[in-house]
Amino acid sequence: MLDDHVDILRLEKITKTFHIKPVFGPAKTVEALRNVNLSLKPGKALALVGESGSGKSTVGRMIVQHYEATSGRILFEGSDIADIADRASQMKYRQAVQMVFQDPFSSLNPAHTIRHHLQRALRLHQPDHSGDADVCRILDEVGLDPKTTPDKYPHELSGGQRQRVNFARALAVNARLIVADEPTSMLDVSIRKSVLALMQRLKAERGLSILYITHDIATAEYLAEDTAVMFRGQVVEQGPTSDVVGAPKHSYTQLLRAAVPDPRQRLLAGDSGFSSHAKDVREASAHLVTGMIEQAPGHFTAQQ
Numbered sequence: 401m402l403d404d405h406v407d408i409l410r411l412e413k414i415t416k417t418f419h420i421k422p423v424f425g426p427a428k429t430v431e432a433l434r435n436v437n438l439s440l441k442p443g444k445a446l447a448l449v450g451e452s453g454s455g456k457s458t459v460g461r462m463i464v465q466h467y468e469a470t471s472g473r474i475l476f477e478g479s480d481i482a483d484i485a486d487r488a489s490q491m492k493y494r495q496a497v498q499m500v501f502q503d504p505f506s507s508l509n510p511a512h513t514i515r516h517h518l519q520r521a522l523r524l525h526q527p528d529h530s531g532d533a534d535v536c537r538i539l540d541e542v543g544l545d546p547k548t549t550p551d552k553y554p555h556e557l558s559g560g561q562r563q564r565v566n567f568a569r570a571l572a573v574n575a576r577l578i579v580a581d582e583p584t585s586m587l588d589v590s591i592r593k594s595v596l597a598l599m600q601r602l603k604a605e606r607g608l609s610i611l612y613i614t615h616d617i618a619t620a621e622y623l624a625e626d627t628a629v630m631f632r633g634q635v636v637e638q639g640p641t642s643d644v645v646g647a648p649k650h651s652y653t654q655l656l657r658a659a660v661p662d663p664r665q666r667l668l669a670g671d672s673g674f675s676s677h678a679k680d681v682r683e684a685s686a687h688l689v690t691g692m693i694e695q696a697p698g699h700f701t702a703q704q
């Protein structure tokens with residue numbers, strides 16, 4: 401059992417630079433991540449919040465080893481993932497850390513039934529797995545009908561049901577950390593909350609750790625004990641969600657918070673100073689962060 405005091409996931413000074421060579425025009429570089437430090441405790445959720453292009457998905461993809469870091473370290477249960485050498489350890493890591501994507505269809509093969517998807521995942525974790533009992537148990541655990549779902553094909557399920565299958569697959573390989581990249585943003589508003597509730601339940605009952613990537617800062621409050629706010633590849637504020645979302649101290653987080661549909665806080669476009677204020681905040685927040693200030697225990701903001 402992992403010691404509660406050891407972070408299940410830790411990013412230390414992570415940078416990621418993409419070098420792009422377009423067919424036409426000059427080559428360019430994009431500094432997608434600049435000196436990112438994050439940590440996630442076992443059995444907890446960390447919300448990674450920010451607007452499009454802030455670097456959230458790049459963080460997620462680096463954790464699941466789609467991309468390598470340009471510099472810095474990613475520690476999983478205390479060990480640097482860059483040091484995973486042999487194939488067996490690599491397989492183990494790739495099972496322990498599962499990604500759930502925005503598009504619930506993208507990772508399901510339309511030619512196979514849900515039973516096939518889950519049995520395949522179960523066999524990865526337990527090579528001698530045979531029966532249907534585990535398929536049914538896992539479907540039940542994610543709130544899908546264990547009688548009717550196994551024989552269905554992905555297209556016969558709703559978006560929300562497909563996303564539940566993706567979580568079921570992560571359970572089948574016994575994942576300990578789920579990187580959920582905008583898992584509800586392609587779903588109907590009416591069912592978003594139920595998928596968030598599923599994640600909340602998996603965390604509470606299974607002890608799963610969740611990195612919850614979202615542009616919707618309001619949903620962080622529902623799921624995540626801690627929240628980190630990103631802008632232009634840097635973390636500008638992080639700490640307990642109650643502080644970061646409830647009483648943000650960095651002007652960019654305040655801006656993000658003001659855009660949330662909350663009649664008490666909304667800053668409306670058209671209000672005097674709205675767009676110039678937003679522009680000023682964004683420009684100021686894009687500067688290289690040189691240090692973090694502790695506003696309250698565990699609550700940090702970038703120096704401005």
Ligand SMILES: Nc1ncnc2c1ncn2[C@@H]1O[C@H](COP(=O)(O)OP(=O)(O)OP(=O)(O)O)[C@@H](O)[C@H]1O
Nearest residue numbers: 418420430432450451452453454455456457458459
């Ligand atoms: N494979 C890639 N090659 C080149 N540039 C990339 C690549 N992936 C991401 N980027 C760039 O890195 C920056 C961060 O992108 P990223 O997708 O991580 O942001 P995001 O916050 O997840 O945004 P979104 O919510 O739109 O996915 C952007 O400028 C993006 O264009």
